[in-house]
Amino acid sequence: MFHCICLHVVVGDFTSAGISYQHGMKILEGLGASGLRSMRFGLEVPGIQKIICNDFDQTATEIIDRNIQRNNLGGIVEASCGDASMLMHQNKYNFDVVDLDPYGTAAPFFDAAVMSLREGGLLCVTCTDAAILCGNTPEKCFTMYGSLPLRAKFAHESGLRVILRCLESHAARHSRYIVPLLSLSVDFYFRLFVKVYSGQKQAKRSASHSGMVYHCTGCGAYTCQPLAEATLTKGDEYKFTPFKGPPVSEHCVQCGSRHAIGGPIYLGPLHNLAFINRVLLSLDRLPHLSTERRIIGMLSMAAEELDEPFYWEMDGMCKTLHCVPPPMITLRYSSSSKHFVSIHFFWCGRKYQSLK
Numbered sequence: 566m567f568h569c570i571c572l573h574v575v576v577g578d579f580t581s582a583g584i585s586y587q588h589g590m591k592i593l594e595g596l597g598a599s600g601l602r603s604m605r606f607g608l609e610v611p612g613i614q615k616i617i618c619n620d621f622d623q624t625a626t627e628i629i630d631r632n633i634q635r636n637n638l639g640g641i642v643e644a645s646c647g648d649a650s651m652l653m654h655q656n657k658y659n660f661d662v663v664d665l666d667p668y669g670t671a672a673p674f675f676d677a678a679v680m681s682l683r684e685g686g687l688l689c690v691t692c693t694d695a696a697i698l699c700g701n702t703p704e705k706c707f708t709m710y711g712s713l714p715l716r717a718k719f720a721h722e723s724g725l726r727v728i729l730r731c732l733e734s735h736a737a738r739h740s741r742y743i744v745p746l747l748s749l750s751v752d753f754y755f756r757l758f759v760k761v762y763s764g765q766k767q768a769k770r771s772a773s774h775s776g777m778v779y780h781c782t783g784c785g786a787y788t789c790q791p792l793a794e795a796t797l798t799k800g801d802e803y804k805f806t807p808f809k810g811p812p813v814s815e816h817c818v819q820c821g822s823r824h825a826i827g828g829p830i831y832l833g834p835l836h837n838l839a840f841i842n843r844v845l846l847s848l849d850r851l852p853h854l855s856t857e858r859r860i861i862g863m864l865s866m867a868a869e870e871l872d873e874p875f876y877w878e879m880d881g882m883c884k885t886l887h888c889v890p891p892p893m894i895t896l897r898y899s900s901s902s903k904h905f906v907s908i909h910f911f912w913c914g915r916k917y918q919s920l921k
């Protein structure tokens with residue numbers, strides 16, 4: 566399972582799974598349901614001290630308990646029945662890993678989650694409200710995440726950046742900051758792995774890597790504008806000033822249409838290349854997984870992606886330009902040039918550097 570592989574990479578060089586290590590990781594699965602994920606962590610990931618598998622549903626907790634007995638994980642997995650936010654608030658700076666996997670949005674749990682992690686702890690987040698994050702109901706997205714989504718070809722990347730911006734703002738109000746390791750859009754859901762650290766200085770940089778997006782309603786051209794400009798003053802001190810804008814004129818210079826405004830979104834990198842490479846390398850050391858080829862494909866694409874936001878989707882771009890799309894083989898070949906890179910969001914998406 567992919568989540569287990571990511572934890573393998575974080576945990577380092579312990580040898581045996583299923584044994585509680587005194588100085589191992591403390592993991593919280595806040596929304597455990599039957600506890601399937603916690604059982605797999607317990608059986609497959611070495612170097613764990615304890616896994617708390619929590620659900621607020623009494624029946625779910627009884628099932629978790631039964632699964633603990635069935636899998637002989639009594640020494641390492643513990644069932645808990647309660648509200649996930651309450652549990653995290655009662656465990657400040659306590660967990661090495663927190664996994665949030667709700668039905669729909671995970672946003673209501675962000676505040677408690679960023680506070681429950683120890684320094685450098687790993688937060689694993691699933692959000693299944695892709696329709697909301699991709700712009701079907703912008704008002705709902707705003708109430709949940711504090712950002713307006715964009716209905717654009719790059720809506721999935723925009724959705725990931727809305728989640729990251731929400732996470733970052735929750736972390737920043739506690740003088741903490743996030744470092745995204747891997748941010749994926751898979752099928753109907755989003756899955757993110759971020760590390761959480763403390764630091765007033767880094768937290769203050771939040772405004773300079775949050776920004777608005779101007780998206781042309783005619784040709785789809787997009788322009789991002791950071792909310793604040795960070796200027797280095799002395800040493801590693803920054804001065805922050807509001808960005809001057811807007812960066813686009815009222816009408817799109819390409820086609821004359823007006824712009825939709827989305828955001829604020831997270832403008833920083835979605836992934837950490839070193840982490841992805843370590844996950845890819847660790848696949849060799851693990852037993853073969855039936856989804857291995859898909860995992861390798863997704864991670865290799867993510868590793869190729871440019872750090873800057875958004876991309877052009879080739880079919881859509883050719884439609885706008887009234888031309889025939891080039892064959893896929895030509896596109897794949899071109900991904901070795903510095904102008905195009907593949908992206909994990911779309912089979913025919915390309916981050917295209919030289920348009921800007």
Ligand SMILES: C[S@@+](CC[C@H](N)C(=O)[O-])C[C@H]1O[C@@H](n2cnc3c(N)ncnc32)[C@H](O)[C@@H]1O
Pocket residue numbers: 595596597598599600601602619620621622625647648649650666667668
């Ligand atoms: C999508 S399921 C979790 C699936 C599970 N992570 C897995 O991999 O099998 C969501 C679970 O969250 C629980 N839940 C929802 N809100 C909760 C809350 N505030 N606190 C604790 N559990 C909650 C529900 O009872 C449900 O069992």
Ligand SMILES: [Zn+2]
Pocket residue numbers: 781782783784785786817818819820821822
């Ligand atoms: Zn336009």
